[in-house]
Amino acid sequence: xxxxxxxxxxxxxxxxxxxxxxxxxxxxxxxxxxxxxxxxxxxxxxxxxxxxxxxxxxxxxxxxxxxxxxxxxxxxxxxxxxxxxxxxxxxxxxxxxxxxxxxxxxxxxxxxxxxxxxxxxxxxxxxxxxxxxxxxxxxxxxxxxxxxxxxxxxxxxxxxxxxxxxxxxxxxxxxxxxxxxxxxxxxxxxxxxxxxxxxxxxxxxxxxxxxxxxxxxxxxxxxxxxxxxxxxxxxxxxxxxxxxxxxxxxxxxxxxxxxxxxxxxxxxxxxxxxxxxxxxxxxxxxxxxxxxxxxxxxxxxxxxxxxxxxxxxxxxxxxxxxxxxxxxxxxxxxxxxxxxxxxxxxxxxxxxxxxxxxxxxxxxxxxxxxxxxxxxxxxxxxxxxxxxxxxxxxxxxxxxxxxxxxxxxxxxxxxxxxxxxxxxxxxxxxxxxxxxxxxxxxxxxxxxxxxxxxxxxxxxxxxxxxxxxxxxxxxxxxxxxxxxxxxxxxxxxxxxxxxxxxxxxxxxxxxxxxxxxxxxxxxxxxxxxxxxxxxxxxxxxxxxxxxxxxxxxxxxxxxxxxxxxxxxxxxxxxxxxxxxxxxxxxxxxxxxxxxxxxxxxxxxxxxxxxxxxxxxxxxxxxxxxxxxxxxxxxxxxxxxxxxxxxxxxxxxxxxxxxxxxxxxxxxxx
Amino acid sequence: xxxxxxxxxxxxxxxxxxxxxxxxxxxxxxxxxxxxxxxxxxxxxxxxxxxxxxxxxxxxxxxxxxxxxxxxxxxxxxxxxxxxxxxxxxxxxxxxxxxxxxxxxxxxxxxxxxxxxxxxxxxxxxxxxxxxxxxxxxxxxxxxxxxxxxxxxxxxxxxxxxxxxxxxxxxxxxxxxxxxxxxxxxxxxxxxxxxxxxxxxxxxxxxxxxxxxxxxxxxxxxxxxxxxxxxxxxxxxxxxxxxxxxxxxxxxxxxxxxxxxxxxxxxxxxxx
Numbered sequence: 017x018x019x020x021x022x023x024x025x026x027x028x029x030x031x032x033x034x035x036x037x038x039x040x041x042x043x044x045x046x047x048x049x050x051x052x053x054x055x056x057x058x059x060x061x062x063x064x065x066x067x068x069x070x071x072x073x074x075x076x077x078x079x080x081x082x083x084x085x086x087x088x089x090x091x092x093x094x095x096x097x098x099x100x101x102x103x104x105x106x107x108x109x110x111x112x113x114x115x116x117x118x119x120x121x122x123x124x125x126x127x128x129x130x131x132x133x134x135x136x137x138x139x140x141x142x143x144x145x146x147x148x149x150x151x152x153x154x155x156x157x158x159x160x161x162x163x164x165x166x167x168x169x170x171x172x173x174x175x176x177x178x179x180x181x182x183x184x185x186x187x188x189x190x191x192x193x194x195x196x197x198x199x200x201x202x203x204x205x206x207x208x209x210x211x212x213x214x215x216x217x218x219x220x221x222x223x224x225x226x227x228x229x230x231x232x233x234x235x236x237x238x239x240x241x242x243x244x245x246x247x248x249x250x251x252x253x254x255x256x257x258x259x260x261x262x263x264x265x266x267x268x269x270x271x272x273x274x275x276x277x278x279x280x281x282x283x284x285x286x287x288x289x290x291x292x293x294x295x296x297x298x299x300x301x302x303x304x305x306x307x308x309x310x311x312x313x314x315x316x317x318x319x320x321x322x323x324x325x326x327x328x329x330x331x332x333x334x335x336x337x338x339x340x341x342x343x344x345x346x347x348x349x350x351x352x353x354x355x356x357x358x359x360x361x362x363x364x365x366x367x368x369x370x371x372x373x374x375x376x377x378x379x380x381x382x383x384x385x386x387x388x389x390x391x392x393x394x395x396x397x398x399x400x401x402x403x404x405x406x407x408x409x410x411x412x413x414x415x416x417x418x419x420x421x422x423x424x425x426x427x428x429x430x431x432x433x434x435x436x437x438x439x440x441x442x443x444x445x446x447x448x449x450x451x452x453x454x455x456x457x458x459x460x461x462x463x464x465x466x467x468x469x470x471x472x473x474x475x476x477x478x479x480x481x482x483x484x485x486x487x488x489x490x491x492x493x494x495x496x497x498x499x500x501x502x503x504x505x506x507x508x509x510x511x512x513x514x515x516x517x518x519x520x521x522x523x524x525x526x527x528x529x530x531x532x533x534x535x536x537x538x539x540x541x542x543x544x545x546x547x548x549x550x551x552x553x554x555x556x557x558x559x560x561x562x563x564x565x566x567x568x569x570x571x572x573x574x575x576x577x578x579x580x581x582x583x584x585x586x587x588x589x590x591x592x593x594x595x596x597x598x599x600x601x602x603x604x605x606x607x608x609x610x611x612x613x614x615x616x617x618x619x620x621x622x623x624x625x626x627x628x629x630x631x632x633x634x635x636x637x638x639x640x641x642x643x644x645x646x647x648x649x650x651x652x653x654x655x656x657x658x659x660x661x662x663x664x665x666x667x668x669x670x671x672x673x674x675x676x677x678x679x680x681x682x683x684x685x
Numbered sequence: 686x687x688x689x690x691x692x693x694x695x696x697x698x699x700x701x702x703x704x705x706x707x708x709x710x711x712x713x714x715x716x717x718x719x720x721x722x723x724x725x726x727x728x729x730x731x732x733x734x735x736x737x738x739x740x741x742x743x744x745x746x747x748x749x750x751x752x753x754x755x756x757x758x759x760x761x762x763x764x765x766x767x768x769x770x771x772x773x774x775x776x777x778x779x780x781x782x783x784x785x786x787x788x789x790x791x792x793x794x795x796x797x798x799x800x801x802x803x804x805x806x807x808x809x810x811x812x813x814x815x816x817x818x819x820x821x822x823x824x825x826x827x828x829x830x831x832x833x834x835x836x837x838x839x840x841x842x843x844x845x846x847x848x849x850x851x852x853x854x855x856x857x858x859x860x861x862x863x864x865x866x867x868x869x870x871x872x873x874x875x876x877x878x879x880x881x882x883x884x885x886x887x888x889x890x891x892x893x894x895x896x897x898x899x900x901x902x903x904x905x906x907x908x909x910x911x912x913x914x915x916x917x918x919x920x921x922x923x924x925x926x927x928x929x930x931x932x933x934x935x936x937x938x939x940x941x942x943x944x945x946x947x948x949x950x951x952x953x954x955x956x957x
Contacts, residue, residue: 226818287798291787333717595784601741602795602843603770605767
């Protein structure tokens with residue numbers, strides 16, 4: 017009991033370092049409660065999806081929870097180390113007045129036990145409140161009605177409490193080990209002795225340069241989306257290594273270089289800062305690198321998940337250009353099937369009426385083949401793999417092109433157009449202004465007019481084109497011109513055209529989804545039934561889950577950044593207090609001292625923000641390339657989201673910096 | 686024309702939790718002539734540090750005036766106080782107060798850099814000054830690589846590099862062993878012979894015995910003063926000890942005068 021009273025006194029006496037620690041641990045508990053609750057309730061939240069989606073979402077939040085725990089351990093470890101370092105003096109004092117190692121250990125354990133009790137109870141209570149709140153937000157994003165109640169589940173609460181308790185147990189062990197290895201009195205003496213000037217660590221410097229350049233080179237150079245996905249984690253690790261190495265070794269190197277330049281160095285503003293920085297970077301390099309990495313992770317996570325969330329229409333449009341589409345047997349094949357096209361149409365119309373969906377427009381397109389083509393000027397060639405992996409995604413002029421005979425086109429549009437030899441119709445979701453088209457080495461074809469697309473132009477980045485040929489022979493001739501490799505394929509596919517029915521619908525998503533399922537279930541000669549609404553719902557749920565997790569992790573990263581910033585300010589302040597007193601005595605006015613401090617803090621704390629911005633800017637094209645795998649090709653949108661995220665984060669960072677700088681100034685004064 | 690002149694200086698502190706004012710200094714008047722070497726002696730809490738802070742323009746007196754090198758300190762605005770200190774005063778502290786992030790040369794150059802001296806001029810001065818203080822081969826070393834005596838000499842070099850009108854030393858031998866303390870005091874003596882005005886605050890009788898004149902402060906008042914005259918250092922030391930004993934016994938100066946100070950004042954007059 018004695019130790020608990022003592023511990024309580026200590027917590028109060030050292031508010032400056034214990035309050036942030038408690039705050040961080042409590043927030044850690046809250047975040048774990050939220051993440052574990054979502055994990056536990058993922059089945060209910062994704063209830064109106066398939067079992068597969070539910071399981072996958074549960075799995076995803078499990079990984080989220082694991083990441084959260086790992087981050088928590090690192091953060092707690094760091095905070096605890098800081099706590100010990102700042103309290104060496106106090107521990108030494110207790111040592112002097114007769115506390116042995118055993119007593120010191122008991123005291124520290126009692127303190128941690130108190131902290132654990134506070135942060136776990138507060139964390140669980142607030143965690144319940146915040147997880148309710150986050151369910152509402154998630155429900156809103158998912159389109160799940162807000163009143164869907166999630167019961168108070170004890171399991172995630174107990175899990176979160178257990179995790180935090182285990183983290184505290186780890187801290188107890190770490191502290192016991194620290195006390196066993198150190199004598200507080202000796203530590204005190206060592207701390208007051210002057211520190212050696214750090215040497216330039218050439219090996220680390222070179223490793224940092226190589227790692228960072230390799231990481232950046234990978235981010236810029238690997239333009240193939242699949243390659244980007246594979247390289248992503250390697251590049252991330254390389255950049256992390258590079259950042260740490262350069263912050264630790266590179267900074268000392270640069271400041272030493274500045275010191276060699278006498279005209280720069282011997283100026284009041286630079287003199288004190290450069291010398292200080294050389295010494296500070298040894299202890300601070302790692303901390304600043306951590307802030308940089310955390311900031312970059314926040315930016316990348318939030319920007320990417322927001323882009324995915326905003327990209328839902330693009331993702332859906334890429335696979336489902338029309339509200340509803342299905343393959344139907346072609347007119348020529350109907351003999352085999354029991355259902356005629358007319359019967360099919362009537363039955364679909366009946367089903368639509370039954371499900372309160374209005375068919376606004378119905379288009380039947382019979383397409384001979386669908387090939388990716390690249391339009392360069394008036395030349396057309398078959399798209400190669402390289403065309404998909406440009407520096408900024410697929411190269412311009414890349415179109416997924418449908419080939420159609422004039423007969424089928426007239427059938428689709430109900431017109432009676434005529435084409436002479438060497439004439440075609442050309443249409444696209446993007447304006448195509450060619451007047452002639454040359455396939456491979458074949459003689460150019462004249463573009464007679466614009467072909468009307470079978471469906472509404474969509475938002476997908478890769479355009480769609482429609483090429484209408486006079487007849488099958490003209491089509492075969494054109495395709496053969498691409499080379500012998502294609503000739504073989506052309507003969508096979510061109511002879512077997514496919515008929516797709518595109519429906520433009522009017523009705524709620526719920527009704528459209530029901531209609532899609534009804535058509536799929538009823539035997540009316542429709543195959544491969546796809547509904548945009550159905551797809552949109554699944555995709556939206558996925559992206560909401562991503563965004564939700566991105567935000568949770570983002571909050572966690574920001575929390576970690578704030579904690580490190582705060583602790584840095586406190587330790588810097590304590591280290592600098594004496595330095596500035598001396599400067600004032602040798603003739604630096606208070607204003608000059610303040611200026612010096614400011615410029616030093618600015619460099620120390622804005623460098624991470626700037627570097628994080630650079631990292632993010634370099635990573636952005638890389639991530640965008642990975643995003644093309646999700647059919648998100650909108651570079652402008654992604655750049656905008658990244659810039660907005662960066663701006664918001666910068667404001668947040670400046671606020672965090674200003675708030676923590678107050679602590680610094682109070683200490684230095 | 687004295688370099689430093691204090692007239693009826695008083696300093697009162699008001700503590701936050703105590704309505705009673707603390708009278709740190711009462712009616713102090715003294716003057717230091719150019720080329721003088723003055724020691725101020727007193728016990729802890731006697732007010733000697735307050736006095737030094739006032740002279741250094743780090744603090745302002747409650748009453749009275751302080752004239753340093755022709756400038757009344759109270760007329761200097763806060764914003765120019767630092768510059769004034771830099772240009773007219775040199776400081777040597779008990780715990781050296783060197784910056785551990787600078788090497789010896791940069792520590793010495795600090796005041797010059799702050800007053801934006803061109804690099805070649807700085808180099809010239811540090812190269813001229815370092816040998817006088819036995820630091821010629823230590824310029825690239827860092828404070829942690831030096832002994833206490835060497836560190837204090839670096840601090841002295843930092844104080845002297847601006848060619849100050851007055852060198853203020855606050856307990857300069859406090860952190861040194863007797864041998865290094867003696868070396869430093871000898872150095873101060875040489876500097877004084879070369880024309881440097883020195884004002885030293887100390888509670889070490891040995892340190893004070895190196896000065897030409899010793900002032901005693903007790904409870905914020907000037908208690909007594911001794912002139913070296915043509916006394917040897919050891920003889921002065923005996924007189925200082927006697928005065929200290931008298932002061933500690935809480936005798937009034939007149940009572941103490943019967944034993945030691947009468948002689949001292951007498952010899953002092955002769956010296957003038």
